[in-house]
Amino acid sequence: MSMDELIAAARVNKAWPFQEAQRLLKRYPDGAKSDGSPILFETGYGPSGLPHIGTFQEVLRTTLVRRAFEAMIGARPEDGRTRLVAFSDDMDGLRKVPDNVPNHDMLASHLGKPLSRIPDPFDAGHESFAAHNNAMLRAFLDRFGFEYEFVASNDMYNSGRFDDALRQVLRTNQDILDIMLPTLREERRQTYSPILPISPVSGRVLQVPVEVVDAEAGTVRFTDEDGSDVEQSALGGMSKLQWKVDWAMRWYALGVDYEMYGKDLTDSGVQSGRIVKALGGRKPEGLIYEMFLDENGEKISKSKGNGLSIEEWLTYGSEESLGFYIFPNPKSAKQLHVGVIPRAVDDYWAFRERIAEQDLDKKLGNPAWNLLRAKGGWHADEAPGEGESLPVTYGLLLNLASVLGTQATPEALEDYLRSYLGEVDIRPELARLIHCAINYTRDFIVPTLSKRAPAANEAAALRALDAELATAPADIAAEELQTIVYEIGKREEFGFESLRDWFRGLYETLLGSEQGPRMGSFIALYGVENSRKLIGEALARA
Structure with a gap:
């Protein structure tokens, strides 16, 4: 460029x-x-x-x-x-x-x-x-x-x-005074002054009428808190405005x-x-x-404590994801609560990955491009990490951590990732998100998990999925697994009105949540045999 x-x-x-x-x-x-x-x-x-x-x-x-x-x-x-x-x-x-x-x-x-x-x-x-x-x-x-x-x-x-x-x-x-007095209540007008002298006795900033004695010398006159008349300079820290x-x-x-x-x-x-x-x-x-709103759409107030602190965001997400969430139209109010963090993380990385293939005009509008250059300026042809992506989504990390439950440790998640990806270096960004995913899962997902029993048609489809997985090779790719899941959901004998119903059934019976990941990616990451155990546990509840 x-x-x-x-x-x-x-x-x-x-x-x-x-x-x-x-x-x-x-x-x-x-x-x-x-x-x-x-x-x-x-x-x-x-x-x-x-x-x-x-x-x-x-x-x-x-x-x-x-x-x-x-x-x-x-x-x-x-x-x-x-x-x-x-x-x-x-x-x-x-x-x-x-x-x-x-x-x-x-x-x-x-x-x-x-x-x-x-x-x-x-x-x-x-x-x-x-x-x-x-x-x-x-x-x-x-x-x-x-x-x-x-x-x-x-x-x-x-x-x-x-x-x-x-x-x-x-x-x-x-x-x-001519500008300000018409904007004030009558009571406030009586004491209003553009200049706030600092009392030579108490050191307090005074809200009292002030007479300008000599503008060039900076001298003013006012009545102090003790009733005494004071004439002093307004310069050199003796007043504020x-x-x-x-x-x-x-x-x-x-x-x-x-x-x-x-x-x-x-x-x-x-x-x-x-x-x-x-x-x-x-x-x-x-x-x-516009101002930030809480999850109920109410204005965030420090005194009410209904906001989200920097420390809380960084406990569950990255600083880049916070910048990404803040980036879009500043003139629109934004709800700021922990529930927005996972999508912000994944959307940031999706936009960051696109940078490498975008033309200049698209790059200038890409939030990730702007955020990468906020610290170092526009002139670096390639900002560090530009065009990079994570090997797994944050959402997938959350699902893995939720299935592991109390066994979800950074070491455990890294072992699953290496099994899924091969012997790869866990980059600092990914290592940080692993910790965030464990924190988020512990505080907000595990307490709400409730795995329901599968309905009769769901149980039949789960048995079919288990049979397919039983014959799948150990190194089967995530896309092949996704195809298997799709094909089972489309079979008329199981009576799903749409694939959405099939996937919702998978999420609610296997993961205990209403939403979830691409099942092919999840099965590949969690492992075929571990996934079959989840299916067995679900069928035992039928």
Whole structure:
């Protein structure tokens, strides 16, 4: 693939990352800013809690758009023509004590203070609560190999790097009030100020009316919690901004060109867009993505605990499968629960296998192609593992593990695989999925298994299948076994209305589930003699 071919294909591709990147290209037709600075992509993180799937999906999706844009302008990651900033809003005041952290009483005594100025409740050696969670964020992003620059609000405010932007907020204080006050309840209007001073006495972020004394000097006046009148600087970490104003100021100060956000922040995005314009800046490009739902179709809430954590997904599936599940249309809500994992794993590998035979336009729309290049960029002609496939599906591993039950160990599954495939090396990806399959089977399949007795016609068909297997050669291929199963199901004497009824009978009587694998592949993997034992056990229940 030549650079010219890639650029031409990327600029017309219909996959959503390229559609988003095309909007950026309209903003910068030459692929660069007039001052030569990099195109800046940003993601935001609130460090009052630990990173979660929402954090992962936002960084992943933004990275996909970034790589698509680089493809359109022929830039390599090492060229420095784009940047991705992971921004932590750690100057935000602590509003309530989280349920999932220790030392509640200590945290309660610091309510209202910036997260970056509260001791670490985990006693893990970090200088603050925010520093602990920021370290978790960086470790979280590094775990998945994201390329990013970490920027903390605390550092930007305290170092004075936000001071020029803060002066601009003070200069346009009334314009910002004119934007925000009509959107607030009457009671809130009485105390609302774009600038939140930090009390010199208590160290808390104050929600009080603020008078701008001298915008150029950065001086403001307000009434402190103890009733005293205070005149102090708003610069150098002595204040922070209201959320929507802070977001807009960040866009203005950093020159953010692209940031996506969830549907729940739609109104914030509108108001912050108006504020950044008042500051003299420009709202970034970006899409508004839909939220995750649980298996009942209800919005996932951290407080309700009805979501699925990164750790839970990686217990039962691979990180690539998580990226694959997240990849499709971000504007559609997705149910996020353990039941979606097996199909996501198998679909990822199916798409990955197709890459080698696809033309360039199809590759650009292939989720696996995008995910392989999210970490290293588009320019590698062959990403590591591109076009590879697994010798068995994850679904088949689950069925094998469920039949083995308590005897399902990594060693046992690997022995079956070697018997099925010959002496092959168990690649790391396959070894990882073997562990995941055992975990998933133990927690979600075995407790629900219920092998029913076969009906009379099913029992007759099972006897016929057993007779065929009794004469089958030891090295019979999976496809030949599949043909045998098919032919028995089509025989009129057994009275199946469709092959679907025959296969459902096999799954429910032999495996104890309503769905199952290609039976030829399963019999070949589990072994002919072991499969005959399953049939014998089913017939004994008839």
